[in-house]
Amino acid sequence: MKSLPGKASRIDLFSLATPQMRAFHMTWFAFFLCFFAWFGIAPLMPIVRKELALTKDQVGWCIIGSVSITILARMGIGWLCDRIGPRLSYTWLLTLGSLPVMGIGLANNFESFLLFRVLIGVIGASFVITQYHTSQMFAPNCIGTANATTAGWGNLGGGVTQLVMPLVFAGLVGFCGMSDAIGWRVTMVFSGTLCLLTGVAYYFLTQDTPAGNFAELREQGSMPPAGQVSGSFLAAARDHRVWALAVIYACCFGMELTLDNIAVLHFTDYFQLDLYWAGAAAASFGMMNLFARAMGGYISDRFSLNWGLKGRVRWLFLAVLCEGLCLMLFASIKMIWLAVPAMLLLGLFVKMSNGATYAVVPFVNRKSLGSVAGIVGAGGNIGAVVAGFLFKGAASWPDVLMMLGIVITICSTAALAVAFSPEVEAEAAGPRITGESLDLATATP
Numbered sequence: 090m091k092s093l094p095g096k097a098s099r100i101d102l103f104s105l106a107t108p109q110m111r112a113f114h115m116t117w118f119a120f121f122l123c124f125f126a127w128f129g130i131a132p133l134m135p136i137v138r139k140e141l142a143l144t145k146d147q148v149g150w151c152i153i154g155s156v157s158i159t160i161l162a163r164m165g166i167g168w169l170c171d172r173i174g175p176r177l178s179y180t181w182l183l184t185l186g187s188l189p190v191m192g193i194g195l196a197n198n199f200e201s202f203l204l205f206r207v208l209i210g211v212i213g214a215s216f217v218i219t220q221y222h223t224s225q226m227f228a229p230n231c232i233g234t235a236n237a238t239t240a241g242w243g244n245l246g247g248g249v250t251q252l253v254m255p256l257v258f259a260g261l262v263g264f265c266g267m268s269d270a271i272g273w274r275v276t277m278v279f280s281g282t283l284c285l286l287t288g289v290a291y292y293f294l295t296q297d298t299p300a301g302n303f304a305e306l307r308e309q310g311s312m313p314p315a316g317q318v319s320g321s322f323l324a325a326a327r328d329h330r331v332w333a334l335a336v337i338y339a340c341c342f343g344m345e346l347t348l349d350n351i352a353v354l355h356f357t358d359y360f361q362l363d364l365y366w367a368g369a370a371a372a373s374f375g376m377m378n379l380f381a382r383a384m385g386g387y388i389s390d391r392f393s394l395n396w397g398l399k400g401r402v403r404w405l406f407l408a409v410l411c412e413g414l415c416l417m418l419f420a421s422i423k424m425i426w427l428a429v430p431a432m433l434l435l436g437l438f439v440k441m442s443n444g445a446t447y448a449v450v451p452f453v454n455r456k457s458l459g460s461v462a463g464i465v466g467a468g469g470n471i472g473a474v475v476a477g478f479l480f481k482g483a484a485s486w487p488d489v490l491m492m493l494g495i496v497i498t499i500c501s502t503a504a505l506a507v508a509f510s511p512e513v514e515a516e517a518a519g520p521r522i523t524g525e526s527l528d529l530a531t532a533t534p
Contacts, residue, residue: 116223177292258276261275337405
């Protein structure tokens with residue numbers, strides 16, 4: 090099959106000349122800021138815990154709350170993307186989502202802090218829009234690389250925030266003379282403001298598809314009216330492959346969210362690191378998104394050259410299986426000089442598994458792409474919520490990590506339940522990537 094009209098069959102990382110590449114760069118940057126704000130409070134939790142006198146149980150509820158609302162938000166945003174398009178969806182999400190990010194500074198007790206922590210989780214739905222938008226812009230031969238790269242660089246915000254937020258906090262306290270209580274609050278206002286400004290930029294710098302925005306295309310008769318896609322969510326929900334991928338994503342992205350939330354506390358409580366070094370150790374896990382998630386999508390594209398969509402599924406199974414084994418290794422280590430390398434190895438497979446998952450998602454049901462992406466994405470947050478409950482009630486976090494490693498290893502077999510018809514296989518076997526670099530040329534819009 091030929092590339093769909095207007096969809097880019099190659100990627101040029103250093104270009105903003107086409108709508109495909111503007112969408113590429115705006116999606117990862119917007120997701121980066123959402124992730125930065127979403128987990129911006131995590132590296133400051135030792136300060137917040139002390140000021141608000143939070144118990145271990147209350148900290149557990151904050152971890153659960155930060156990812157629980159995102160389950161519904163991701164399902165809803167996928168449905169919304171199918172109707173109003175990714176451009177307006179991202180604009181509204183960034184604009185409205187910035188309010189609780191800044192508003193958490195008003196919290197003065199556990200209840201109010203938990204409320205804002207839950208509301209902030211809505212911006213985690215940004216991931217679905219990022220994957221939806223790049224899937225609209227790039228052809229099957231490079232969609233795995235495009236989706237994984239934009240998502241990976243966006244997830245990078247979870248690592249950068251572990252390093253940057255303590256530095257911003259330290260600067261406000263050390264150089265501006267603010268108290269600890271004021272410093273962490275102003276730090277979160279900084280994050281929320283960045284999200285608000287990016288929401289405005291997204292509206293003016295992007296368009297929904299290479300051919301134009303959804304509203305314009307519907308006026309021209311090039312797209313069906315929004316009301317005619319009303320069954321897209323049900324169609325996605327009836328497909329067992331969608332739920333198999335949701336289980337897989339619960340294992341990989343759910344684990345990433347969990348470690349983003351607990352890493353600093355884990356290193357301070359179990360390895361006696363101070364706030365800065367614990368943040369640096371946690372940041373090293375998140376920073377692997379610079380290349381690891383993109384690598385997962387790129388390898389999936391490579392596998393598809395020889396084995397088609399079956400190759401993508403086989404690579405997904407192998408990546409998640411290795412993730413489970415690495416998590417058990419990390420859980421068993423007691424020495425800090427071994428724990429950090431083990432966490433980096435774990436992070437490699439966690440993030441490659443993320444990329445491999447969304448290298449499969451666009452081929453499951455093209456007509457219900459937003460709903461499929463939303464349900465699978467919600468699976469990641471369900472995994473994080475389940476893990477959060479385990480950490481909340483456990484006396485030993487390493488024991489919980491070991492248990493999760495065993496579960497993930499077993500659940501990796503869910504990937505093998507994903508299969509495609511010969512027709513879909515043939516359709517996906519379109520133009521091939523011929524270069525070995527991500528620095529490729531885009532198609533003419």
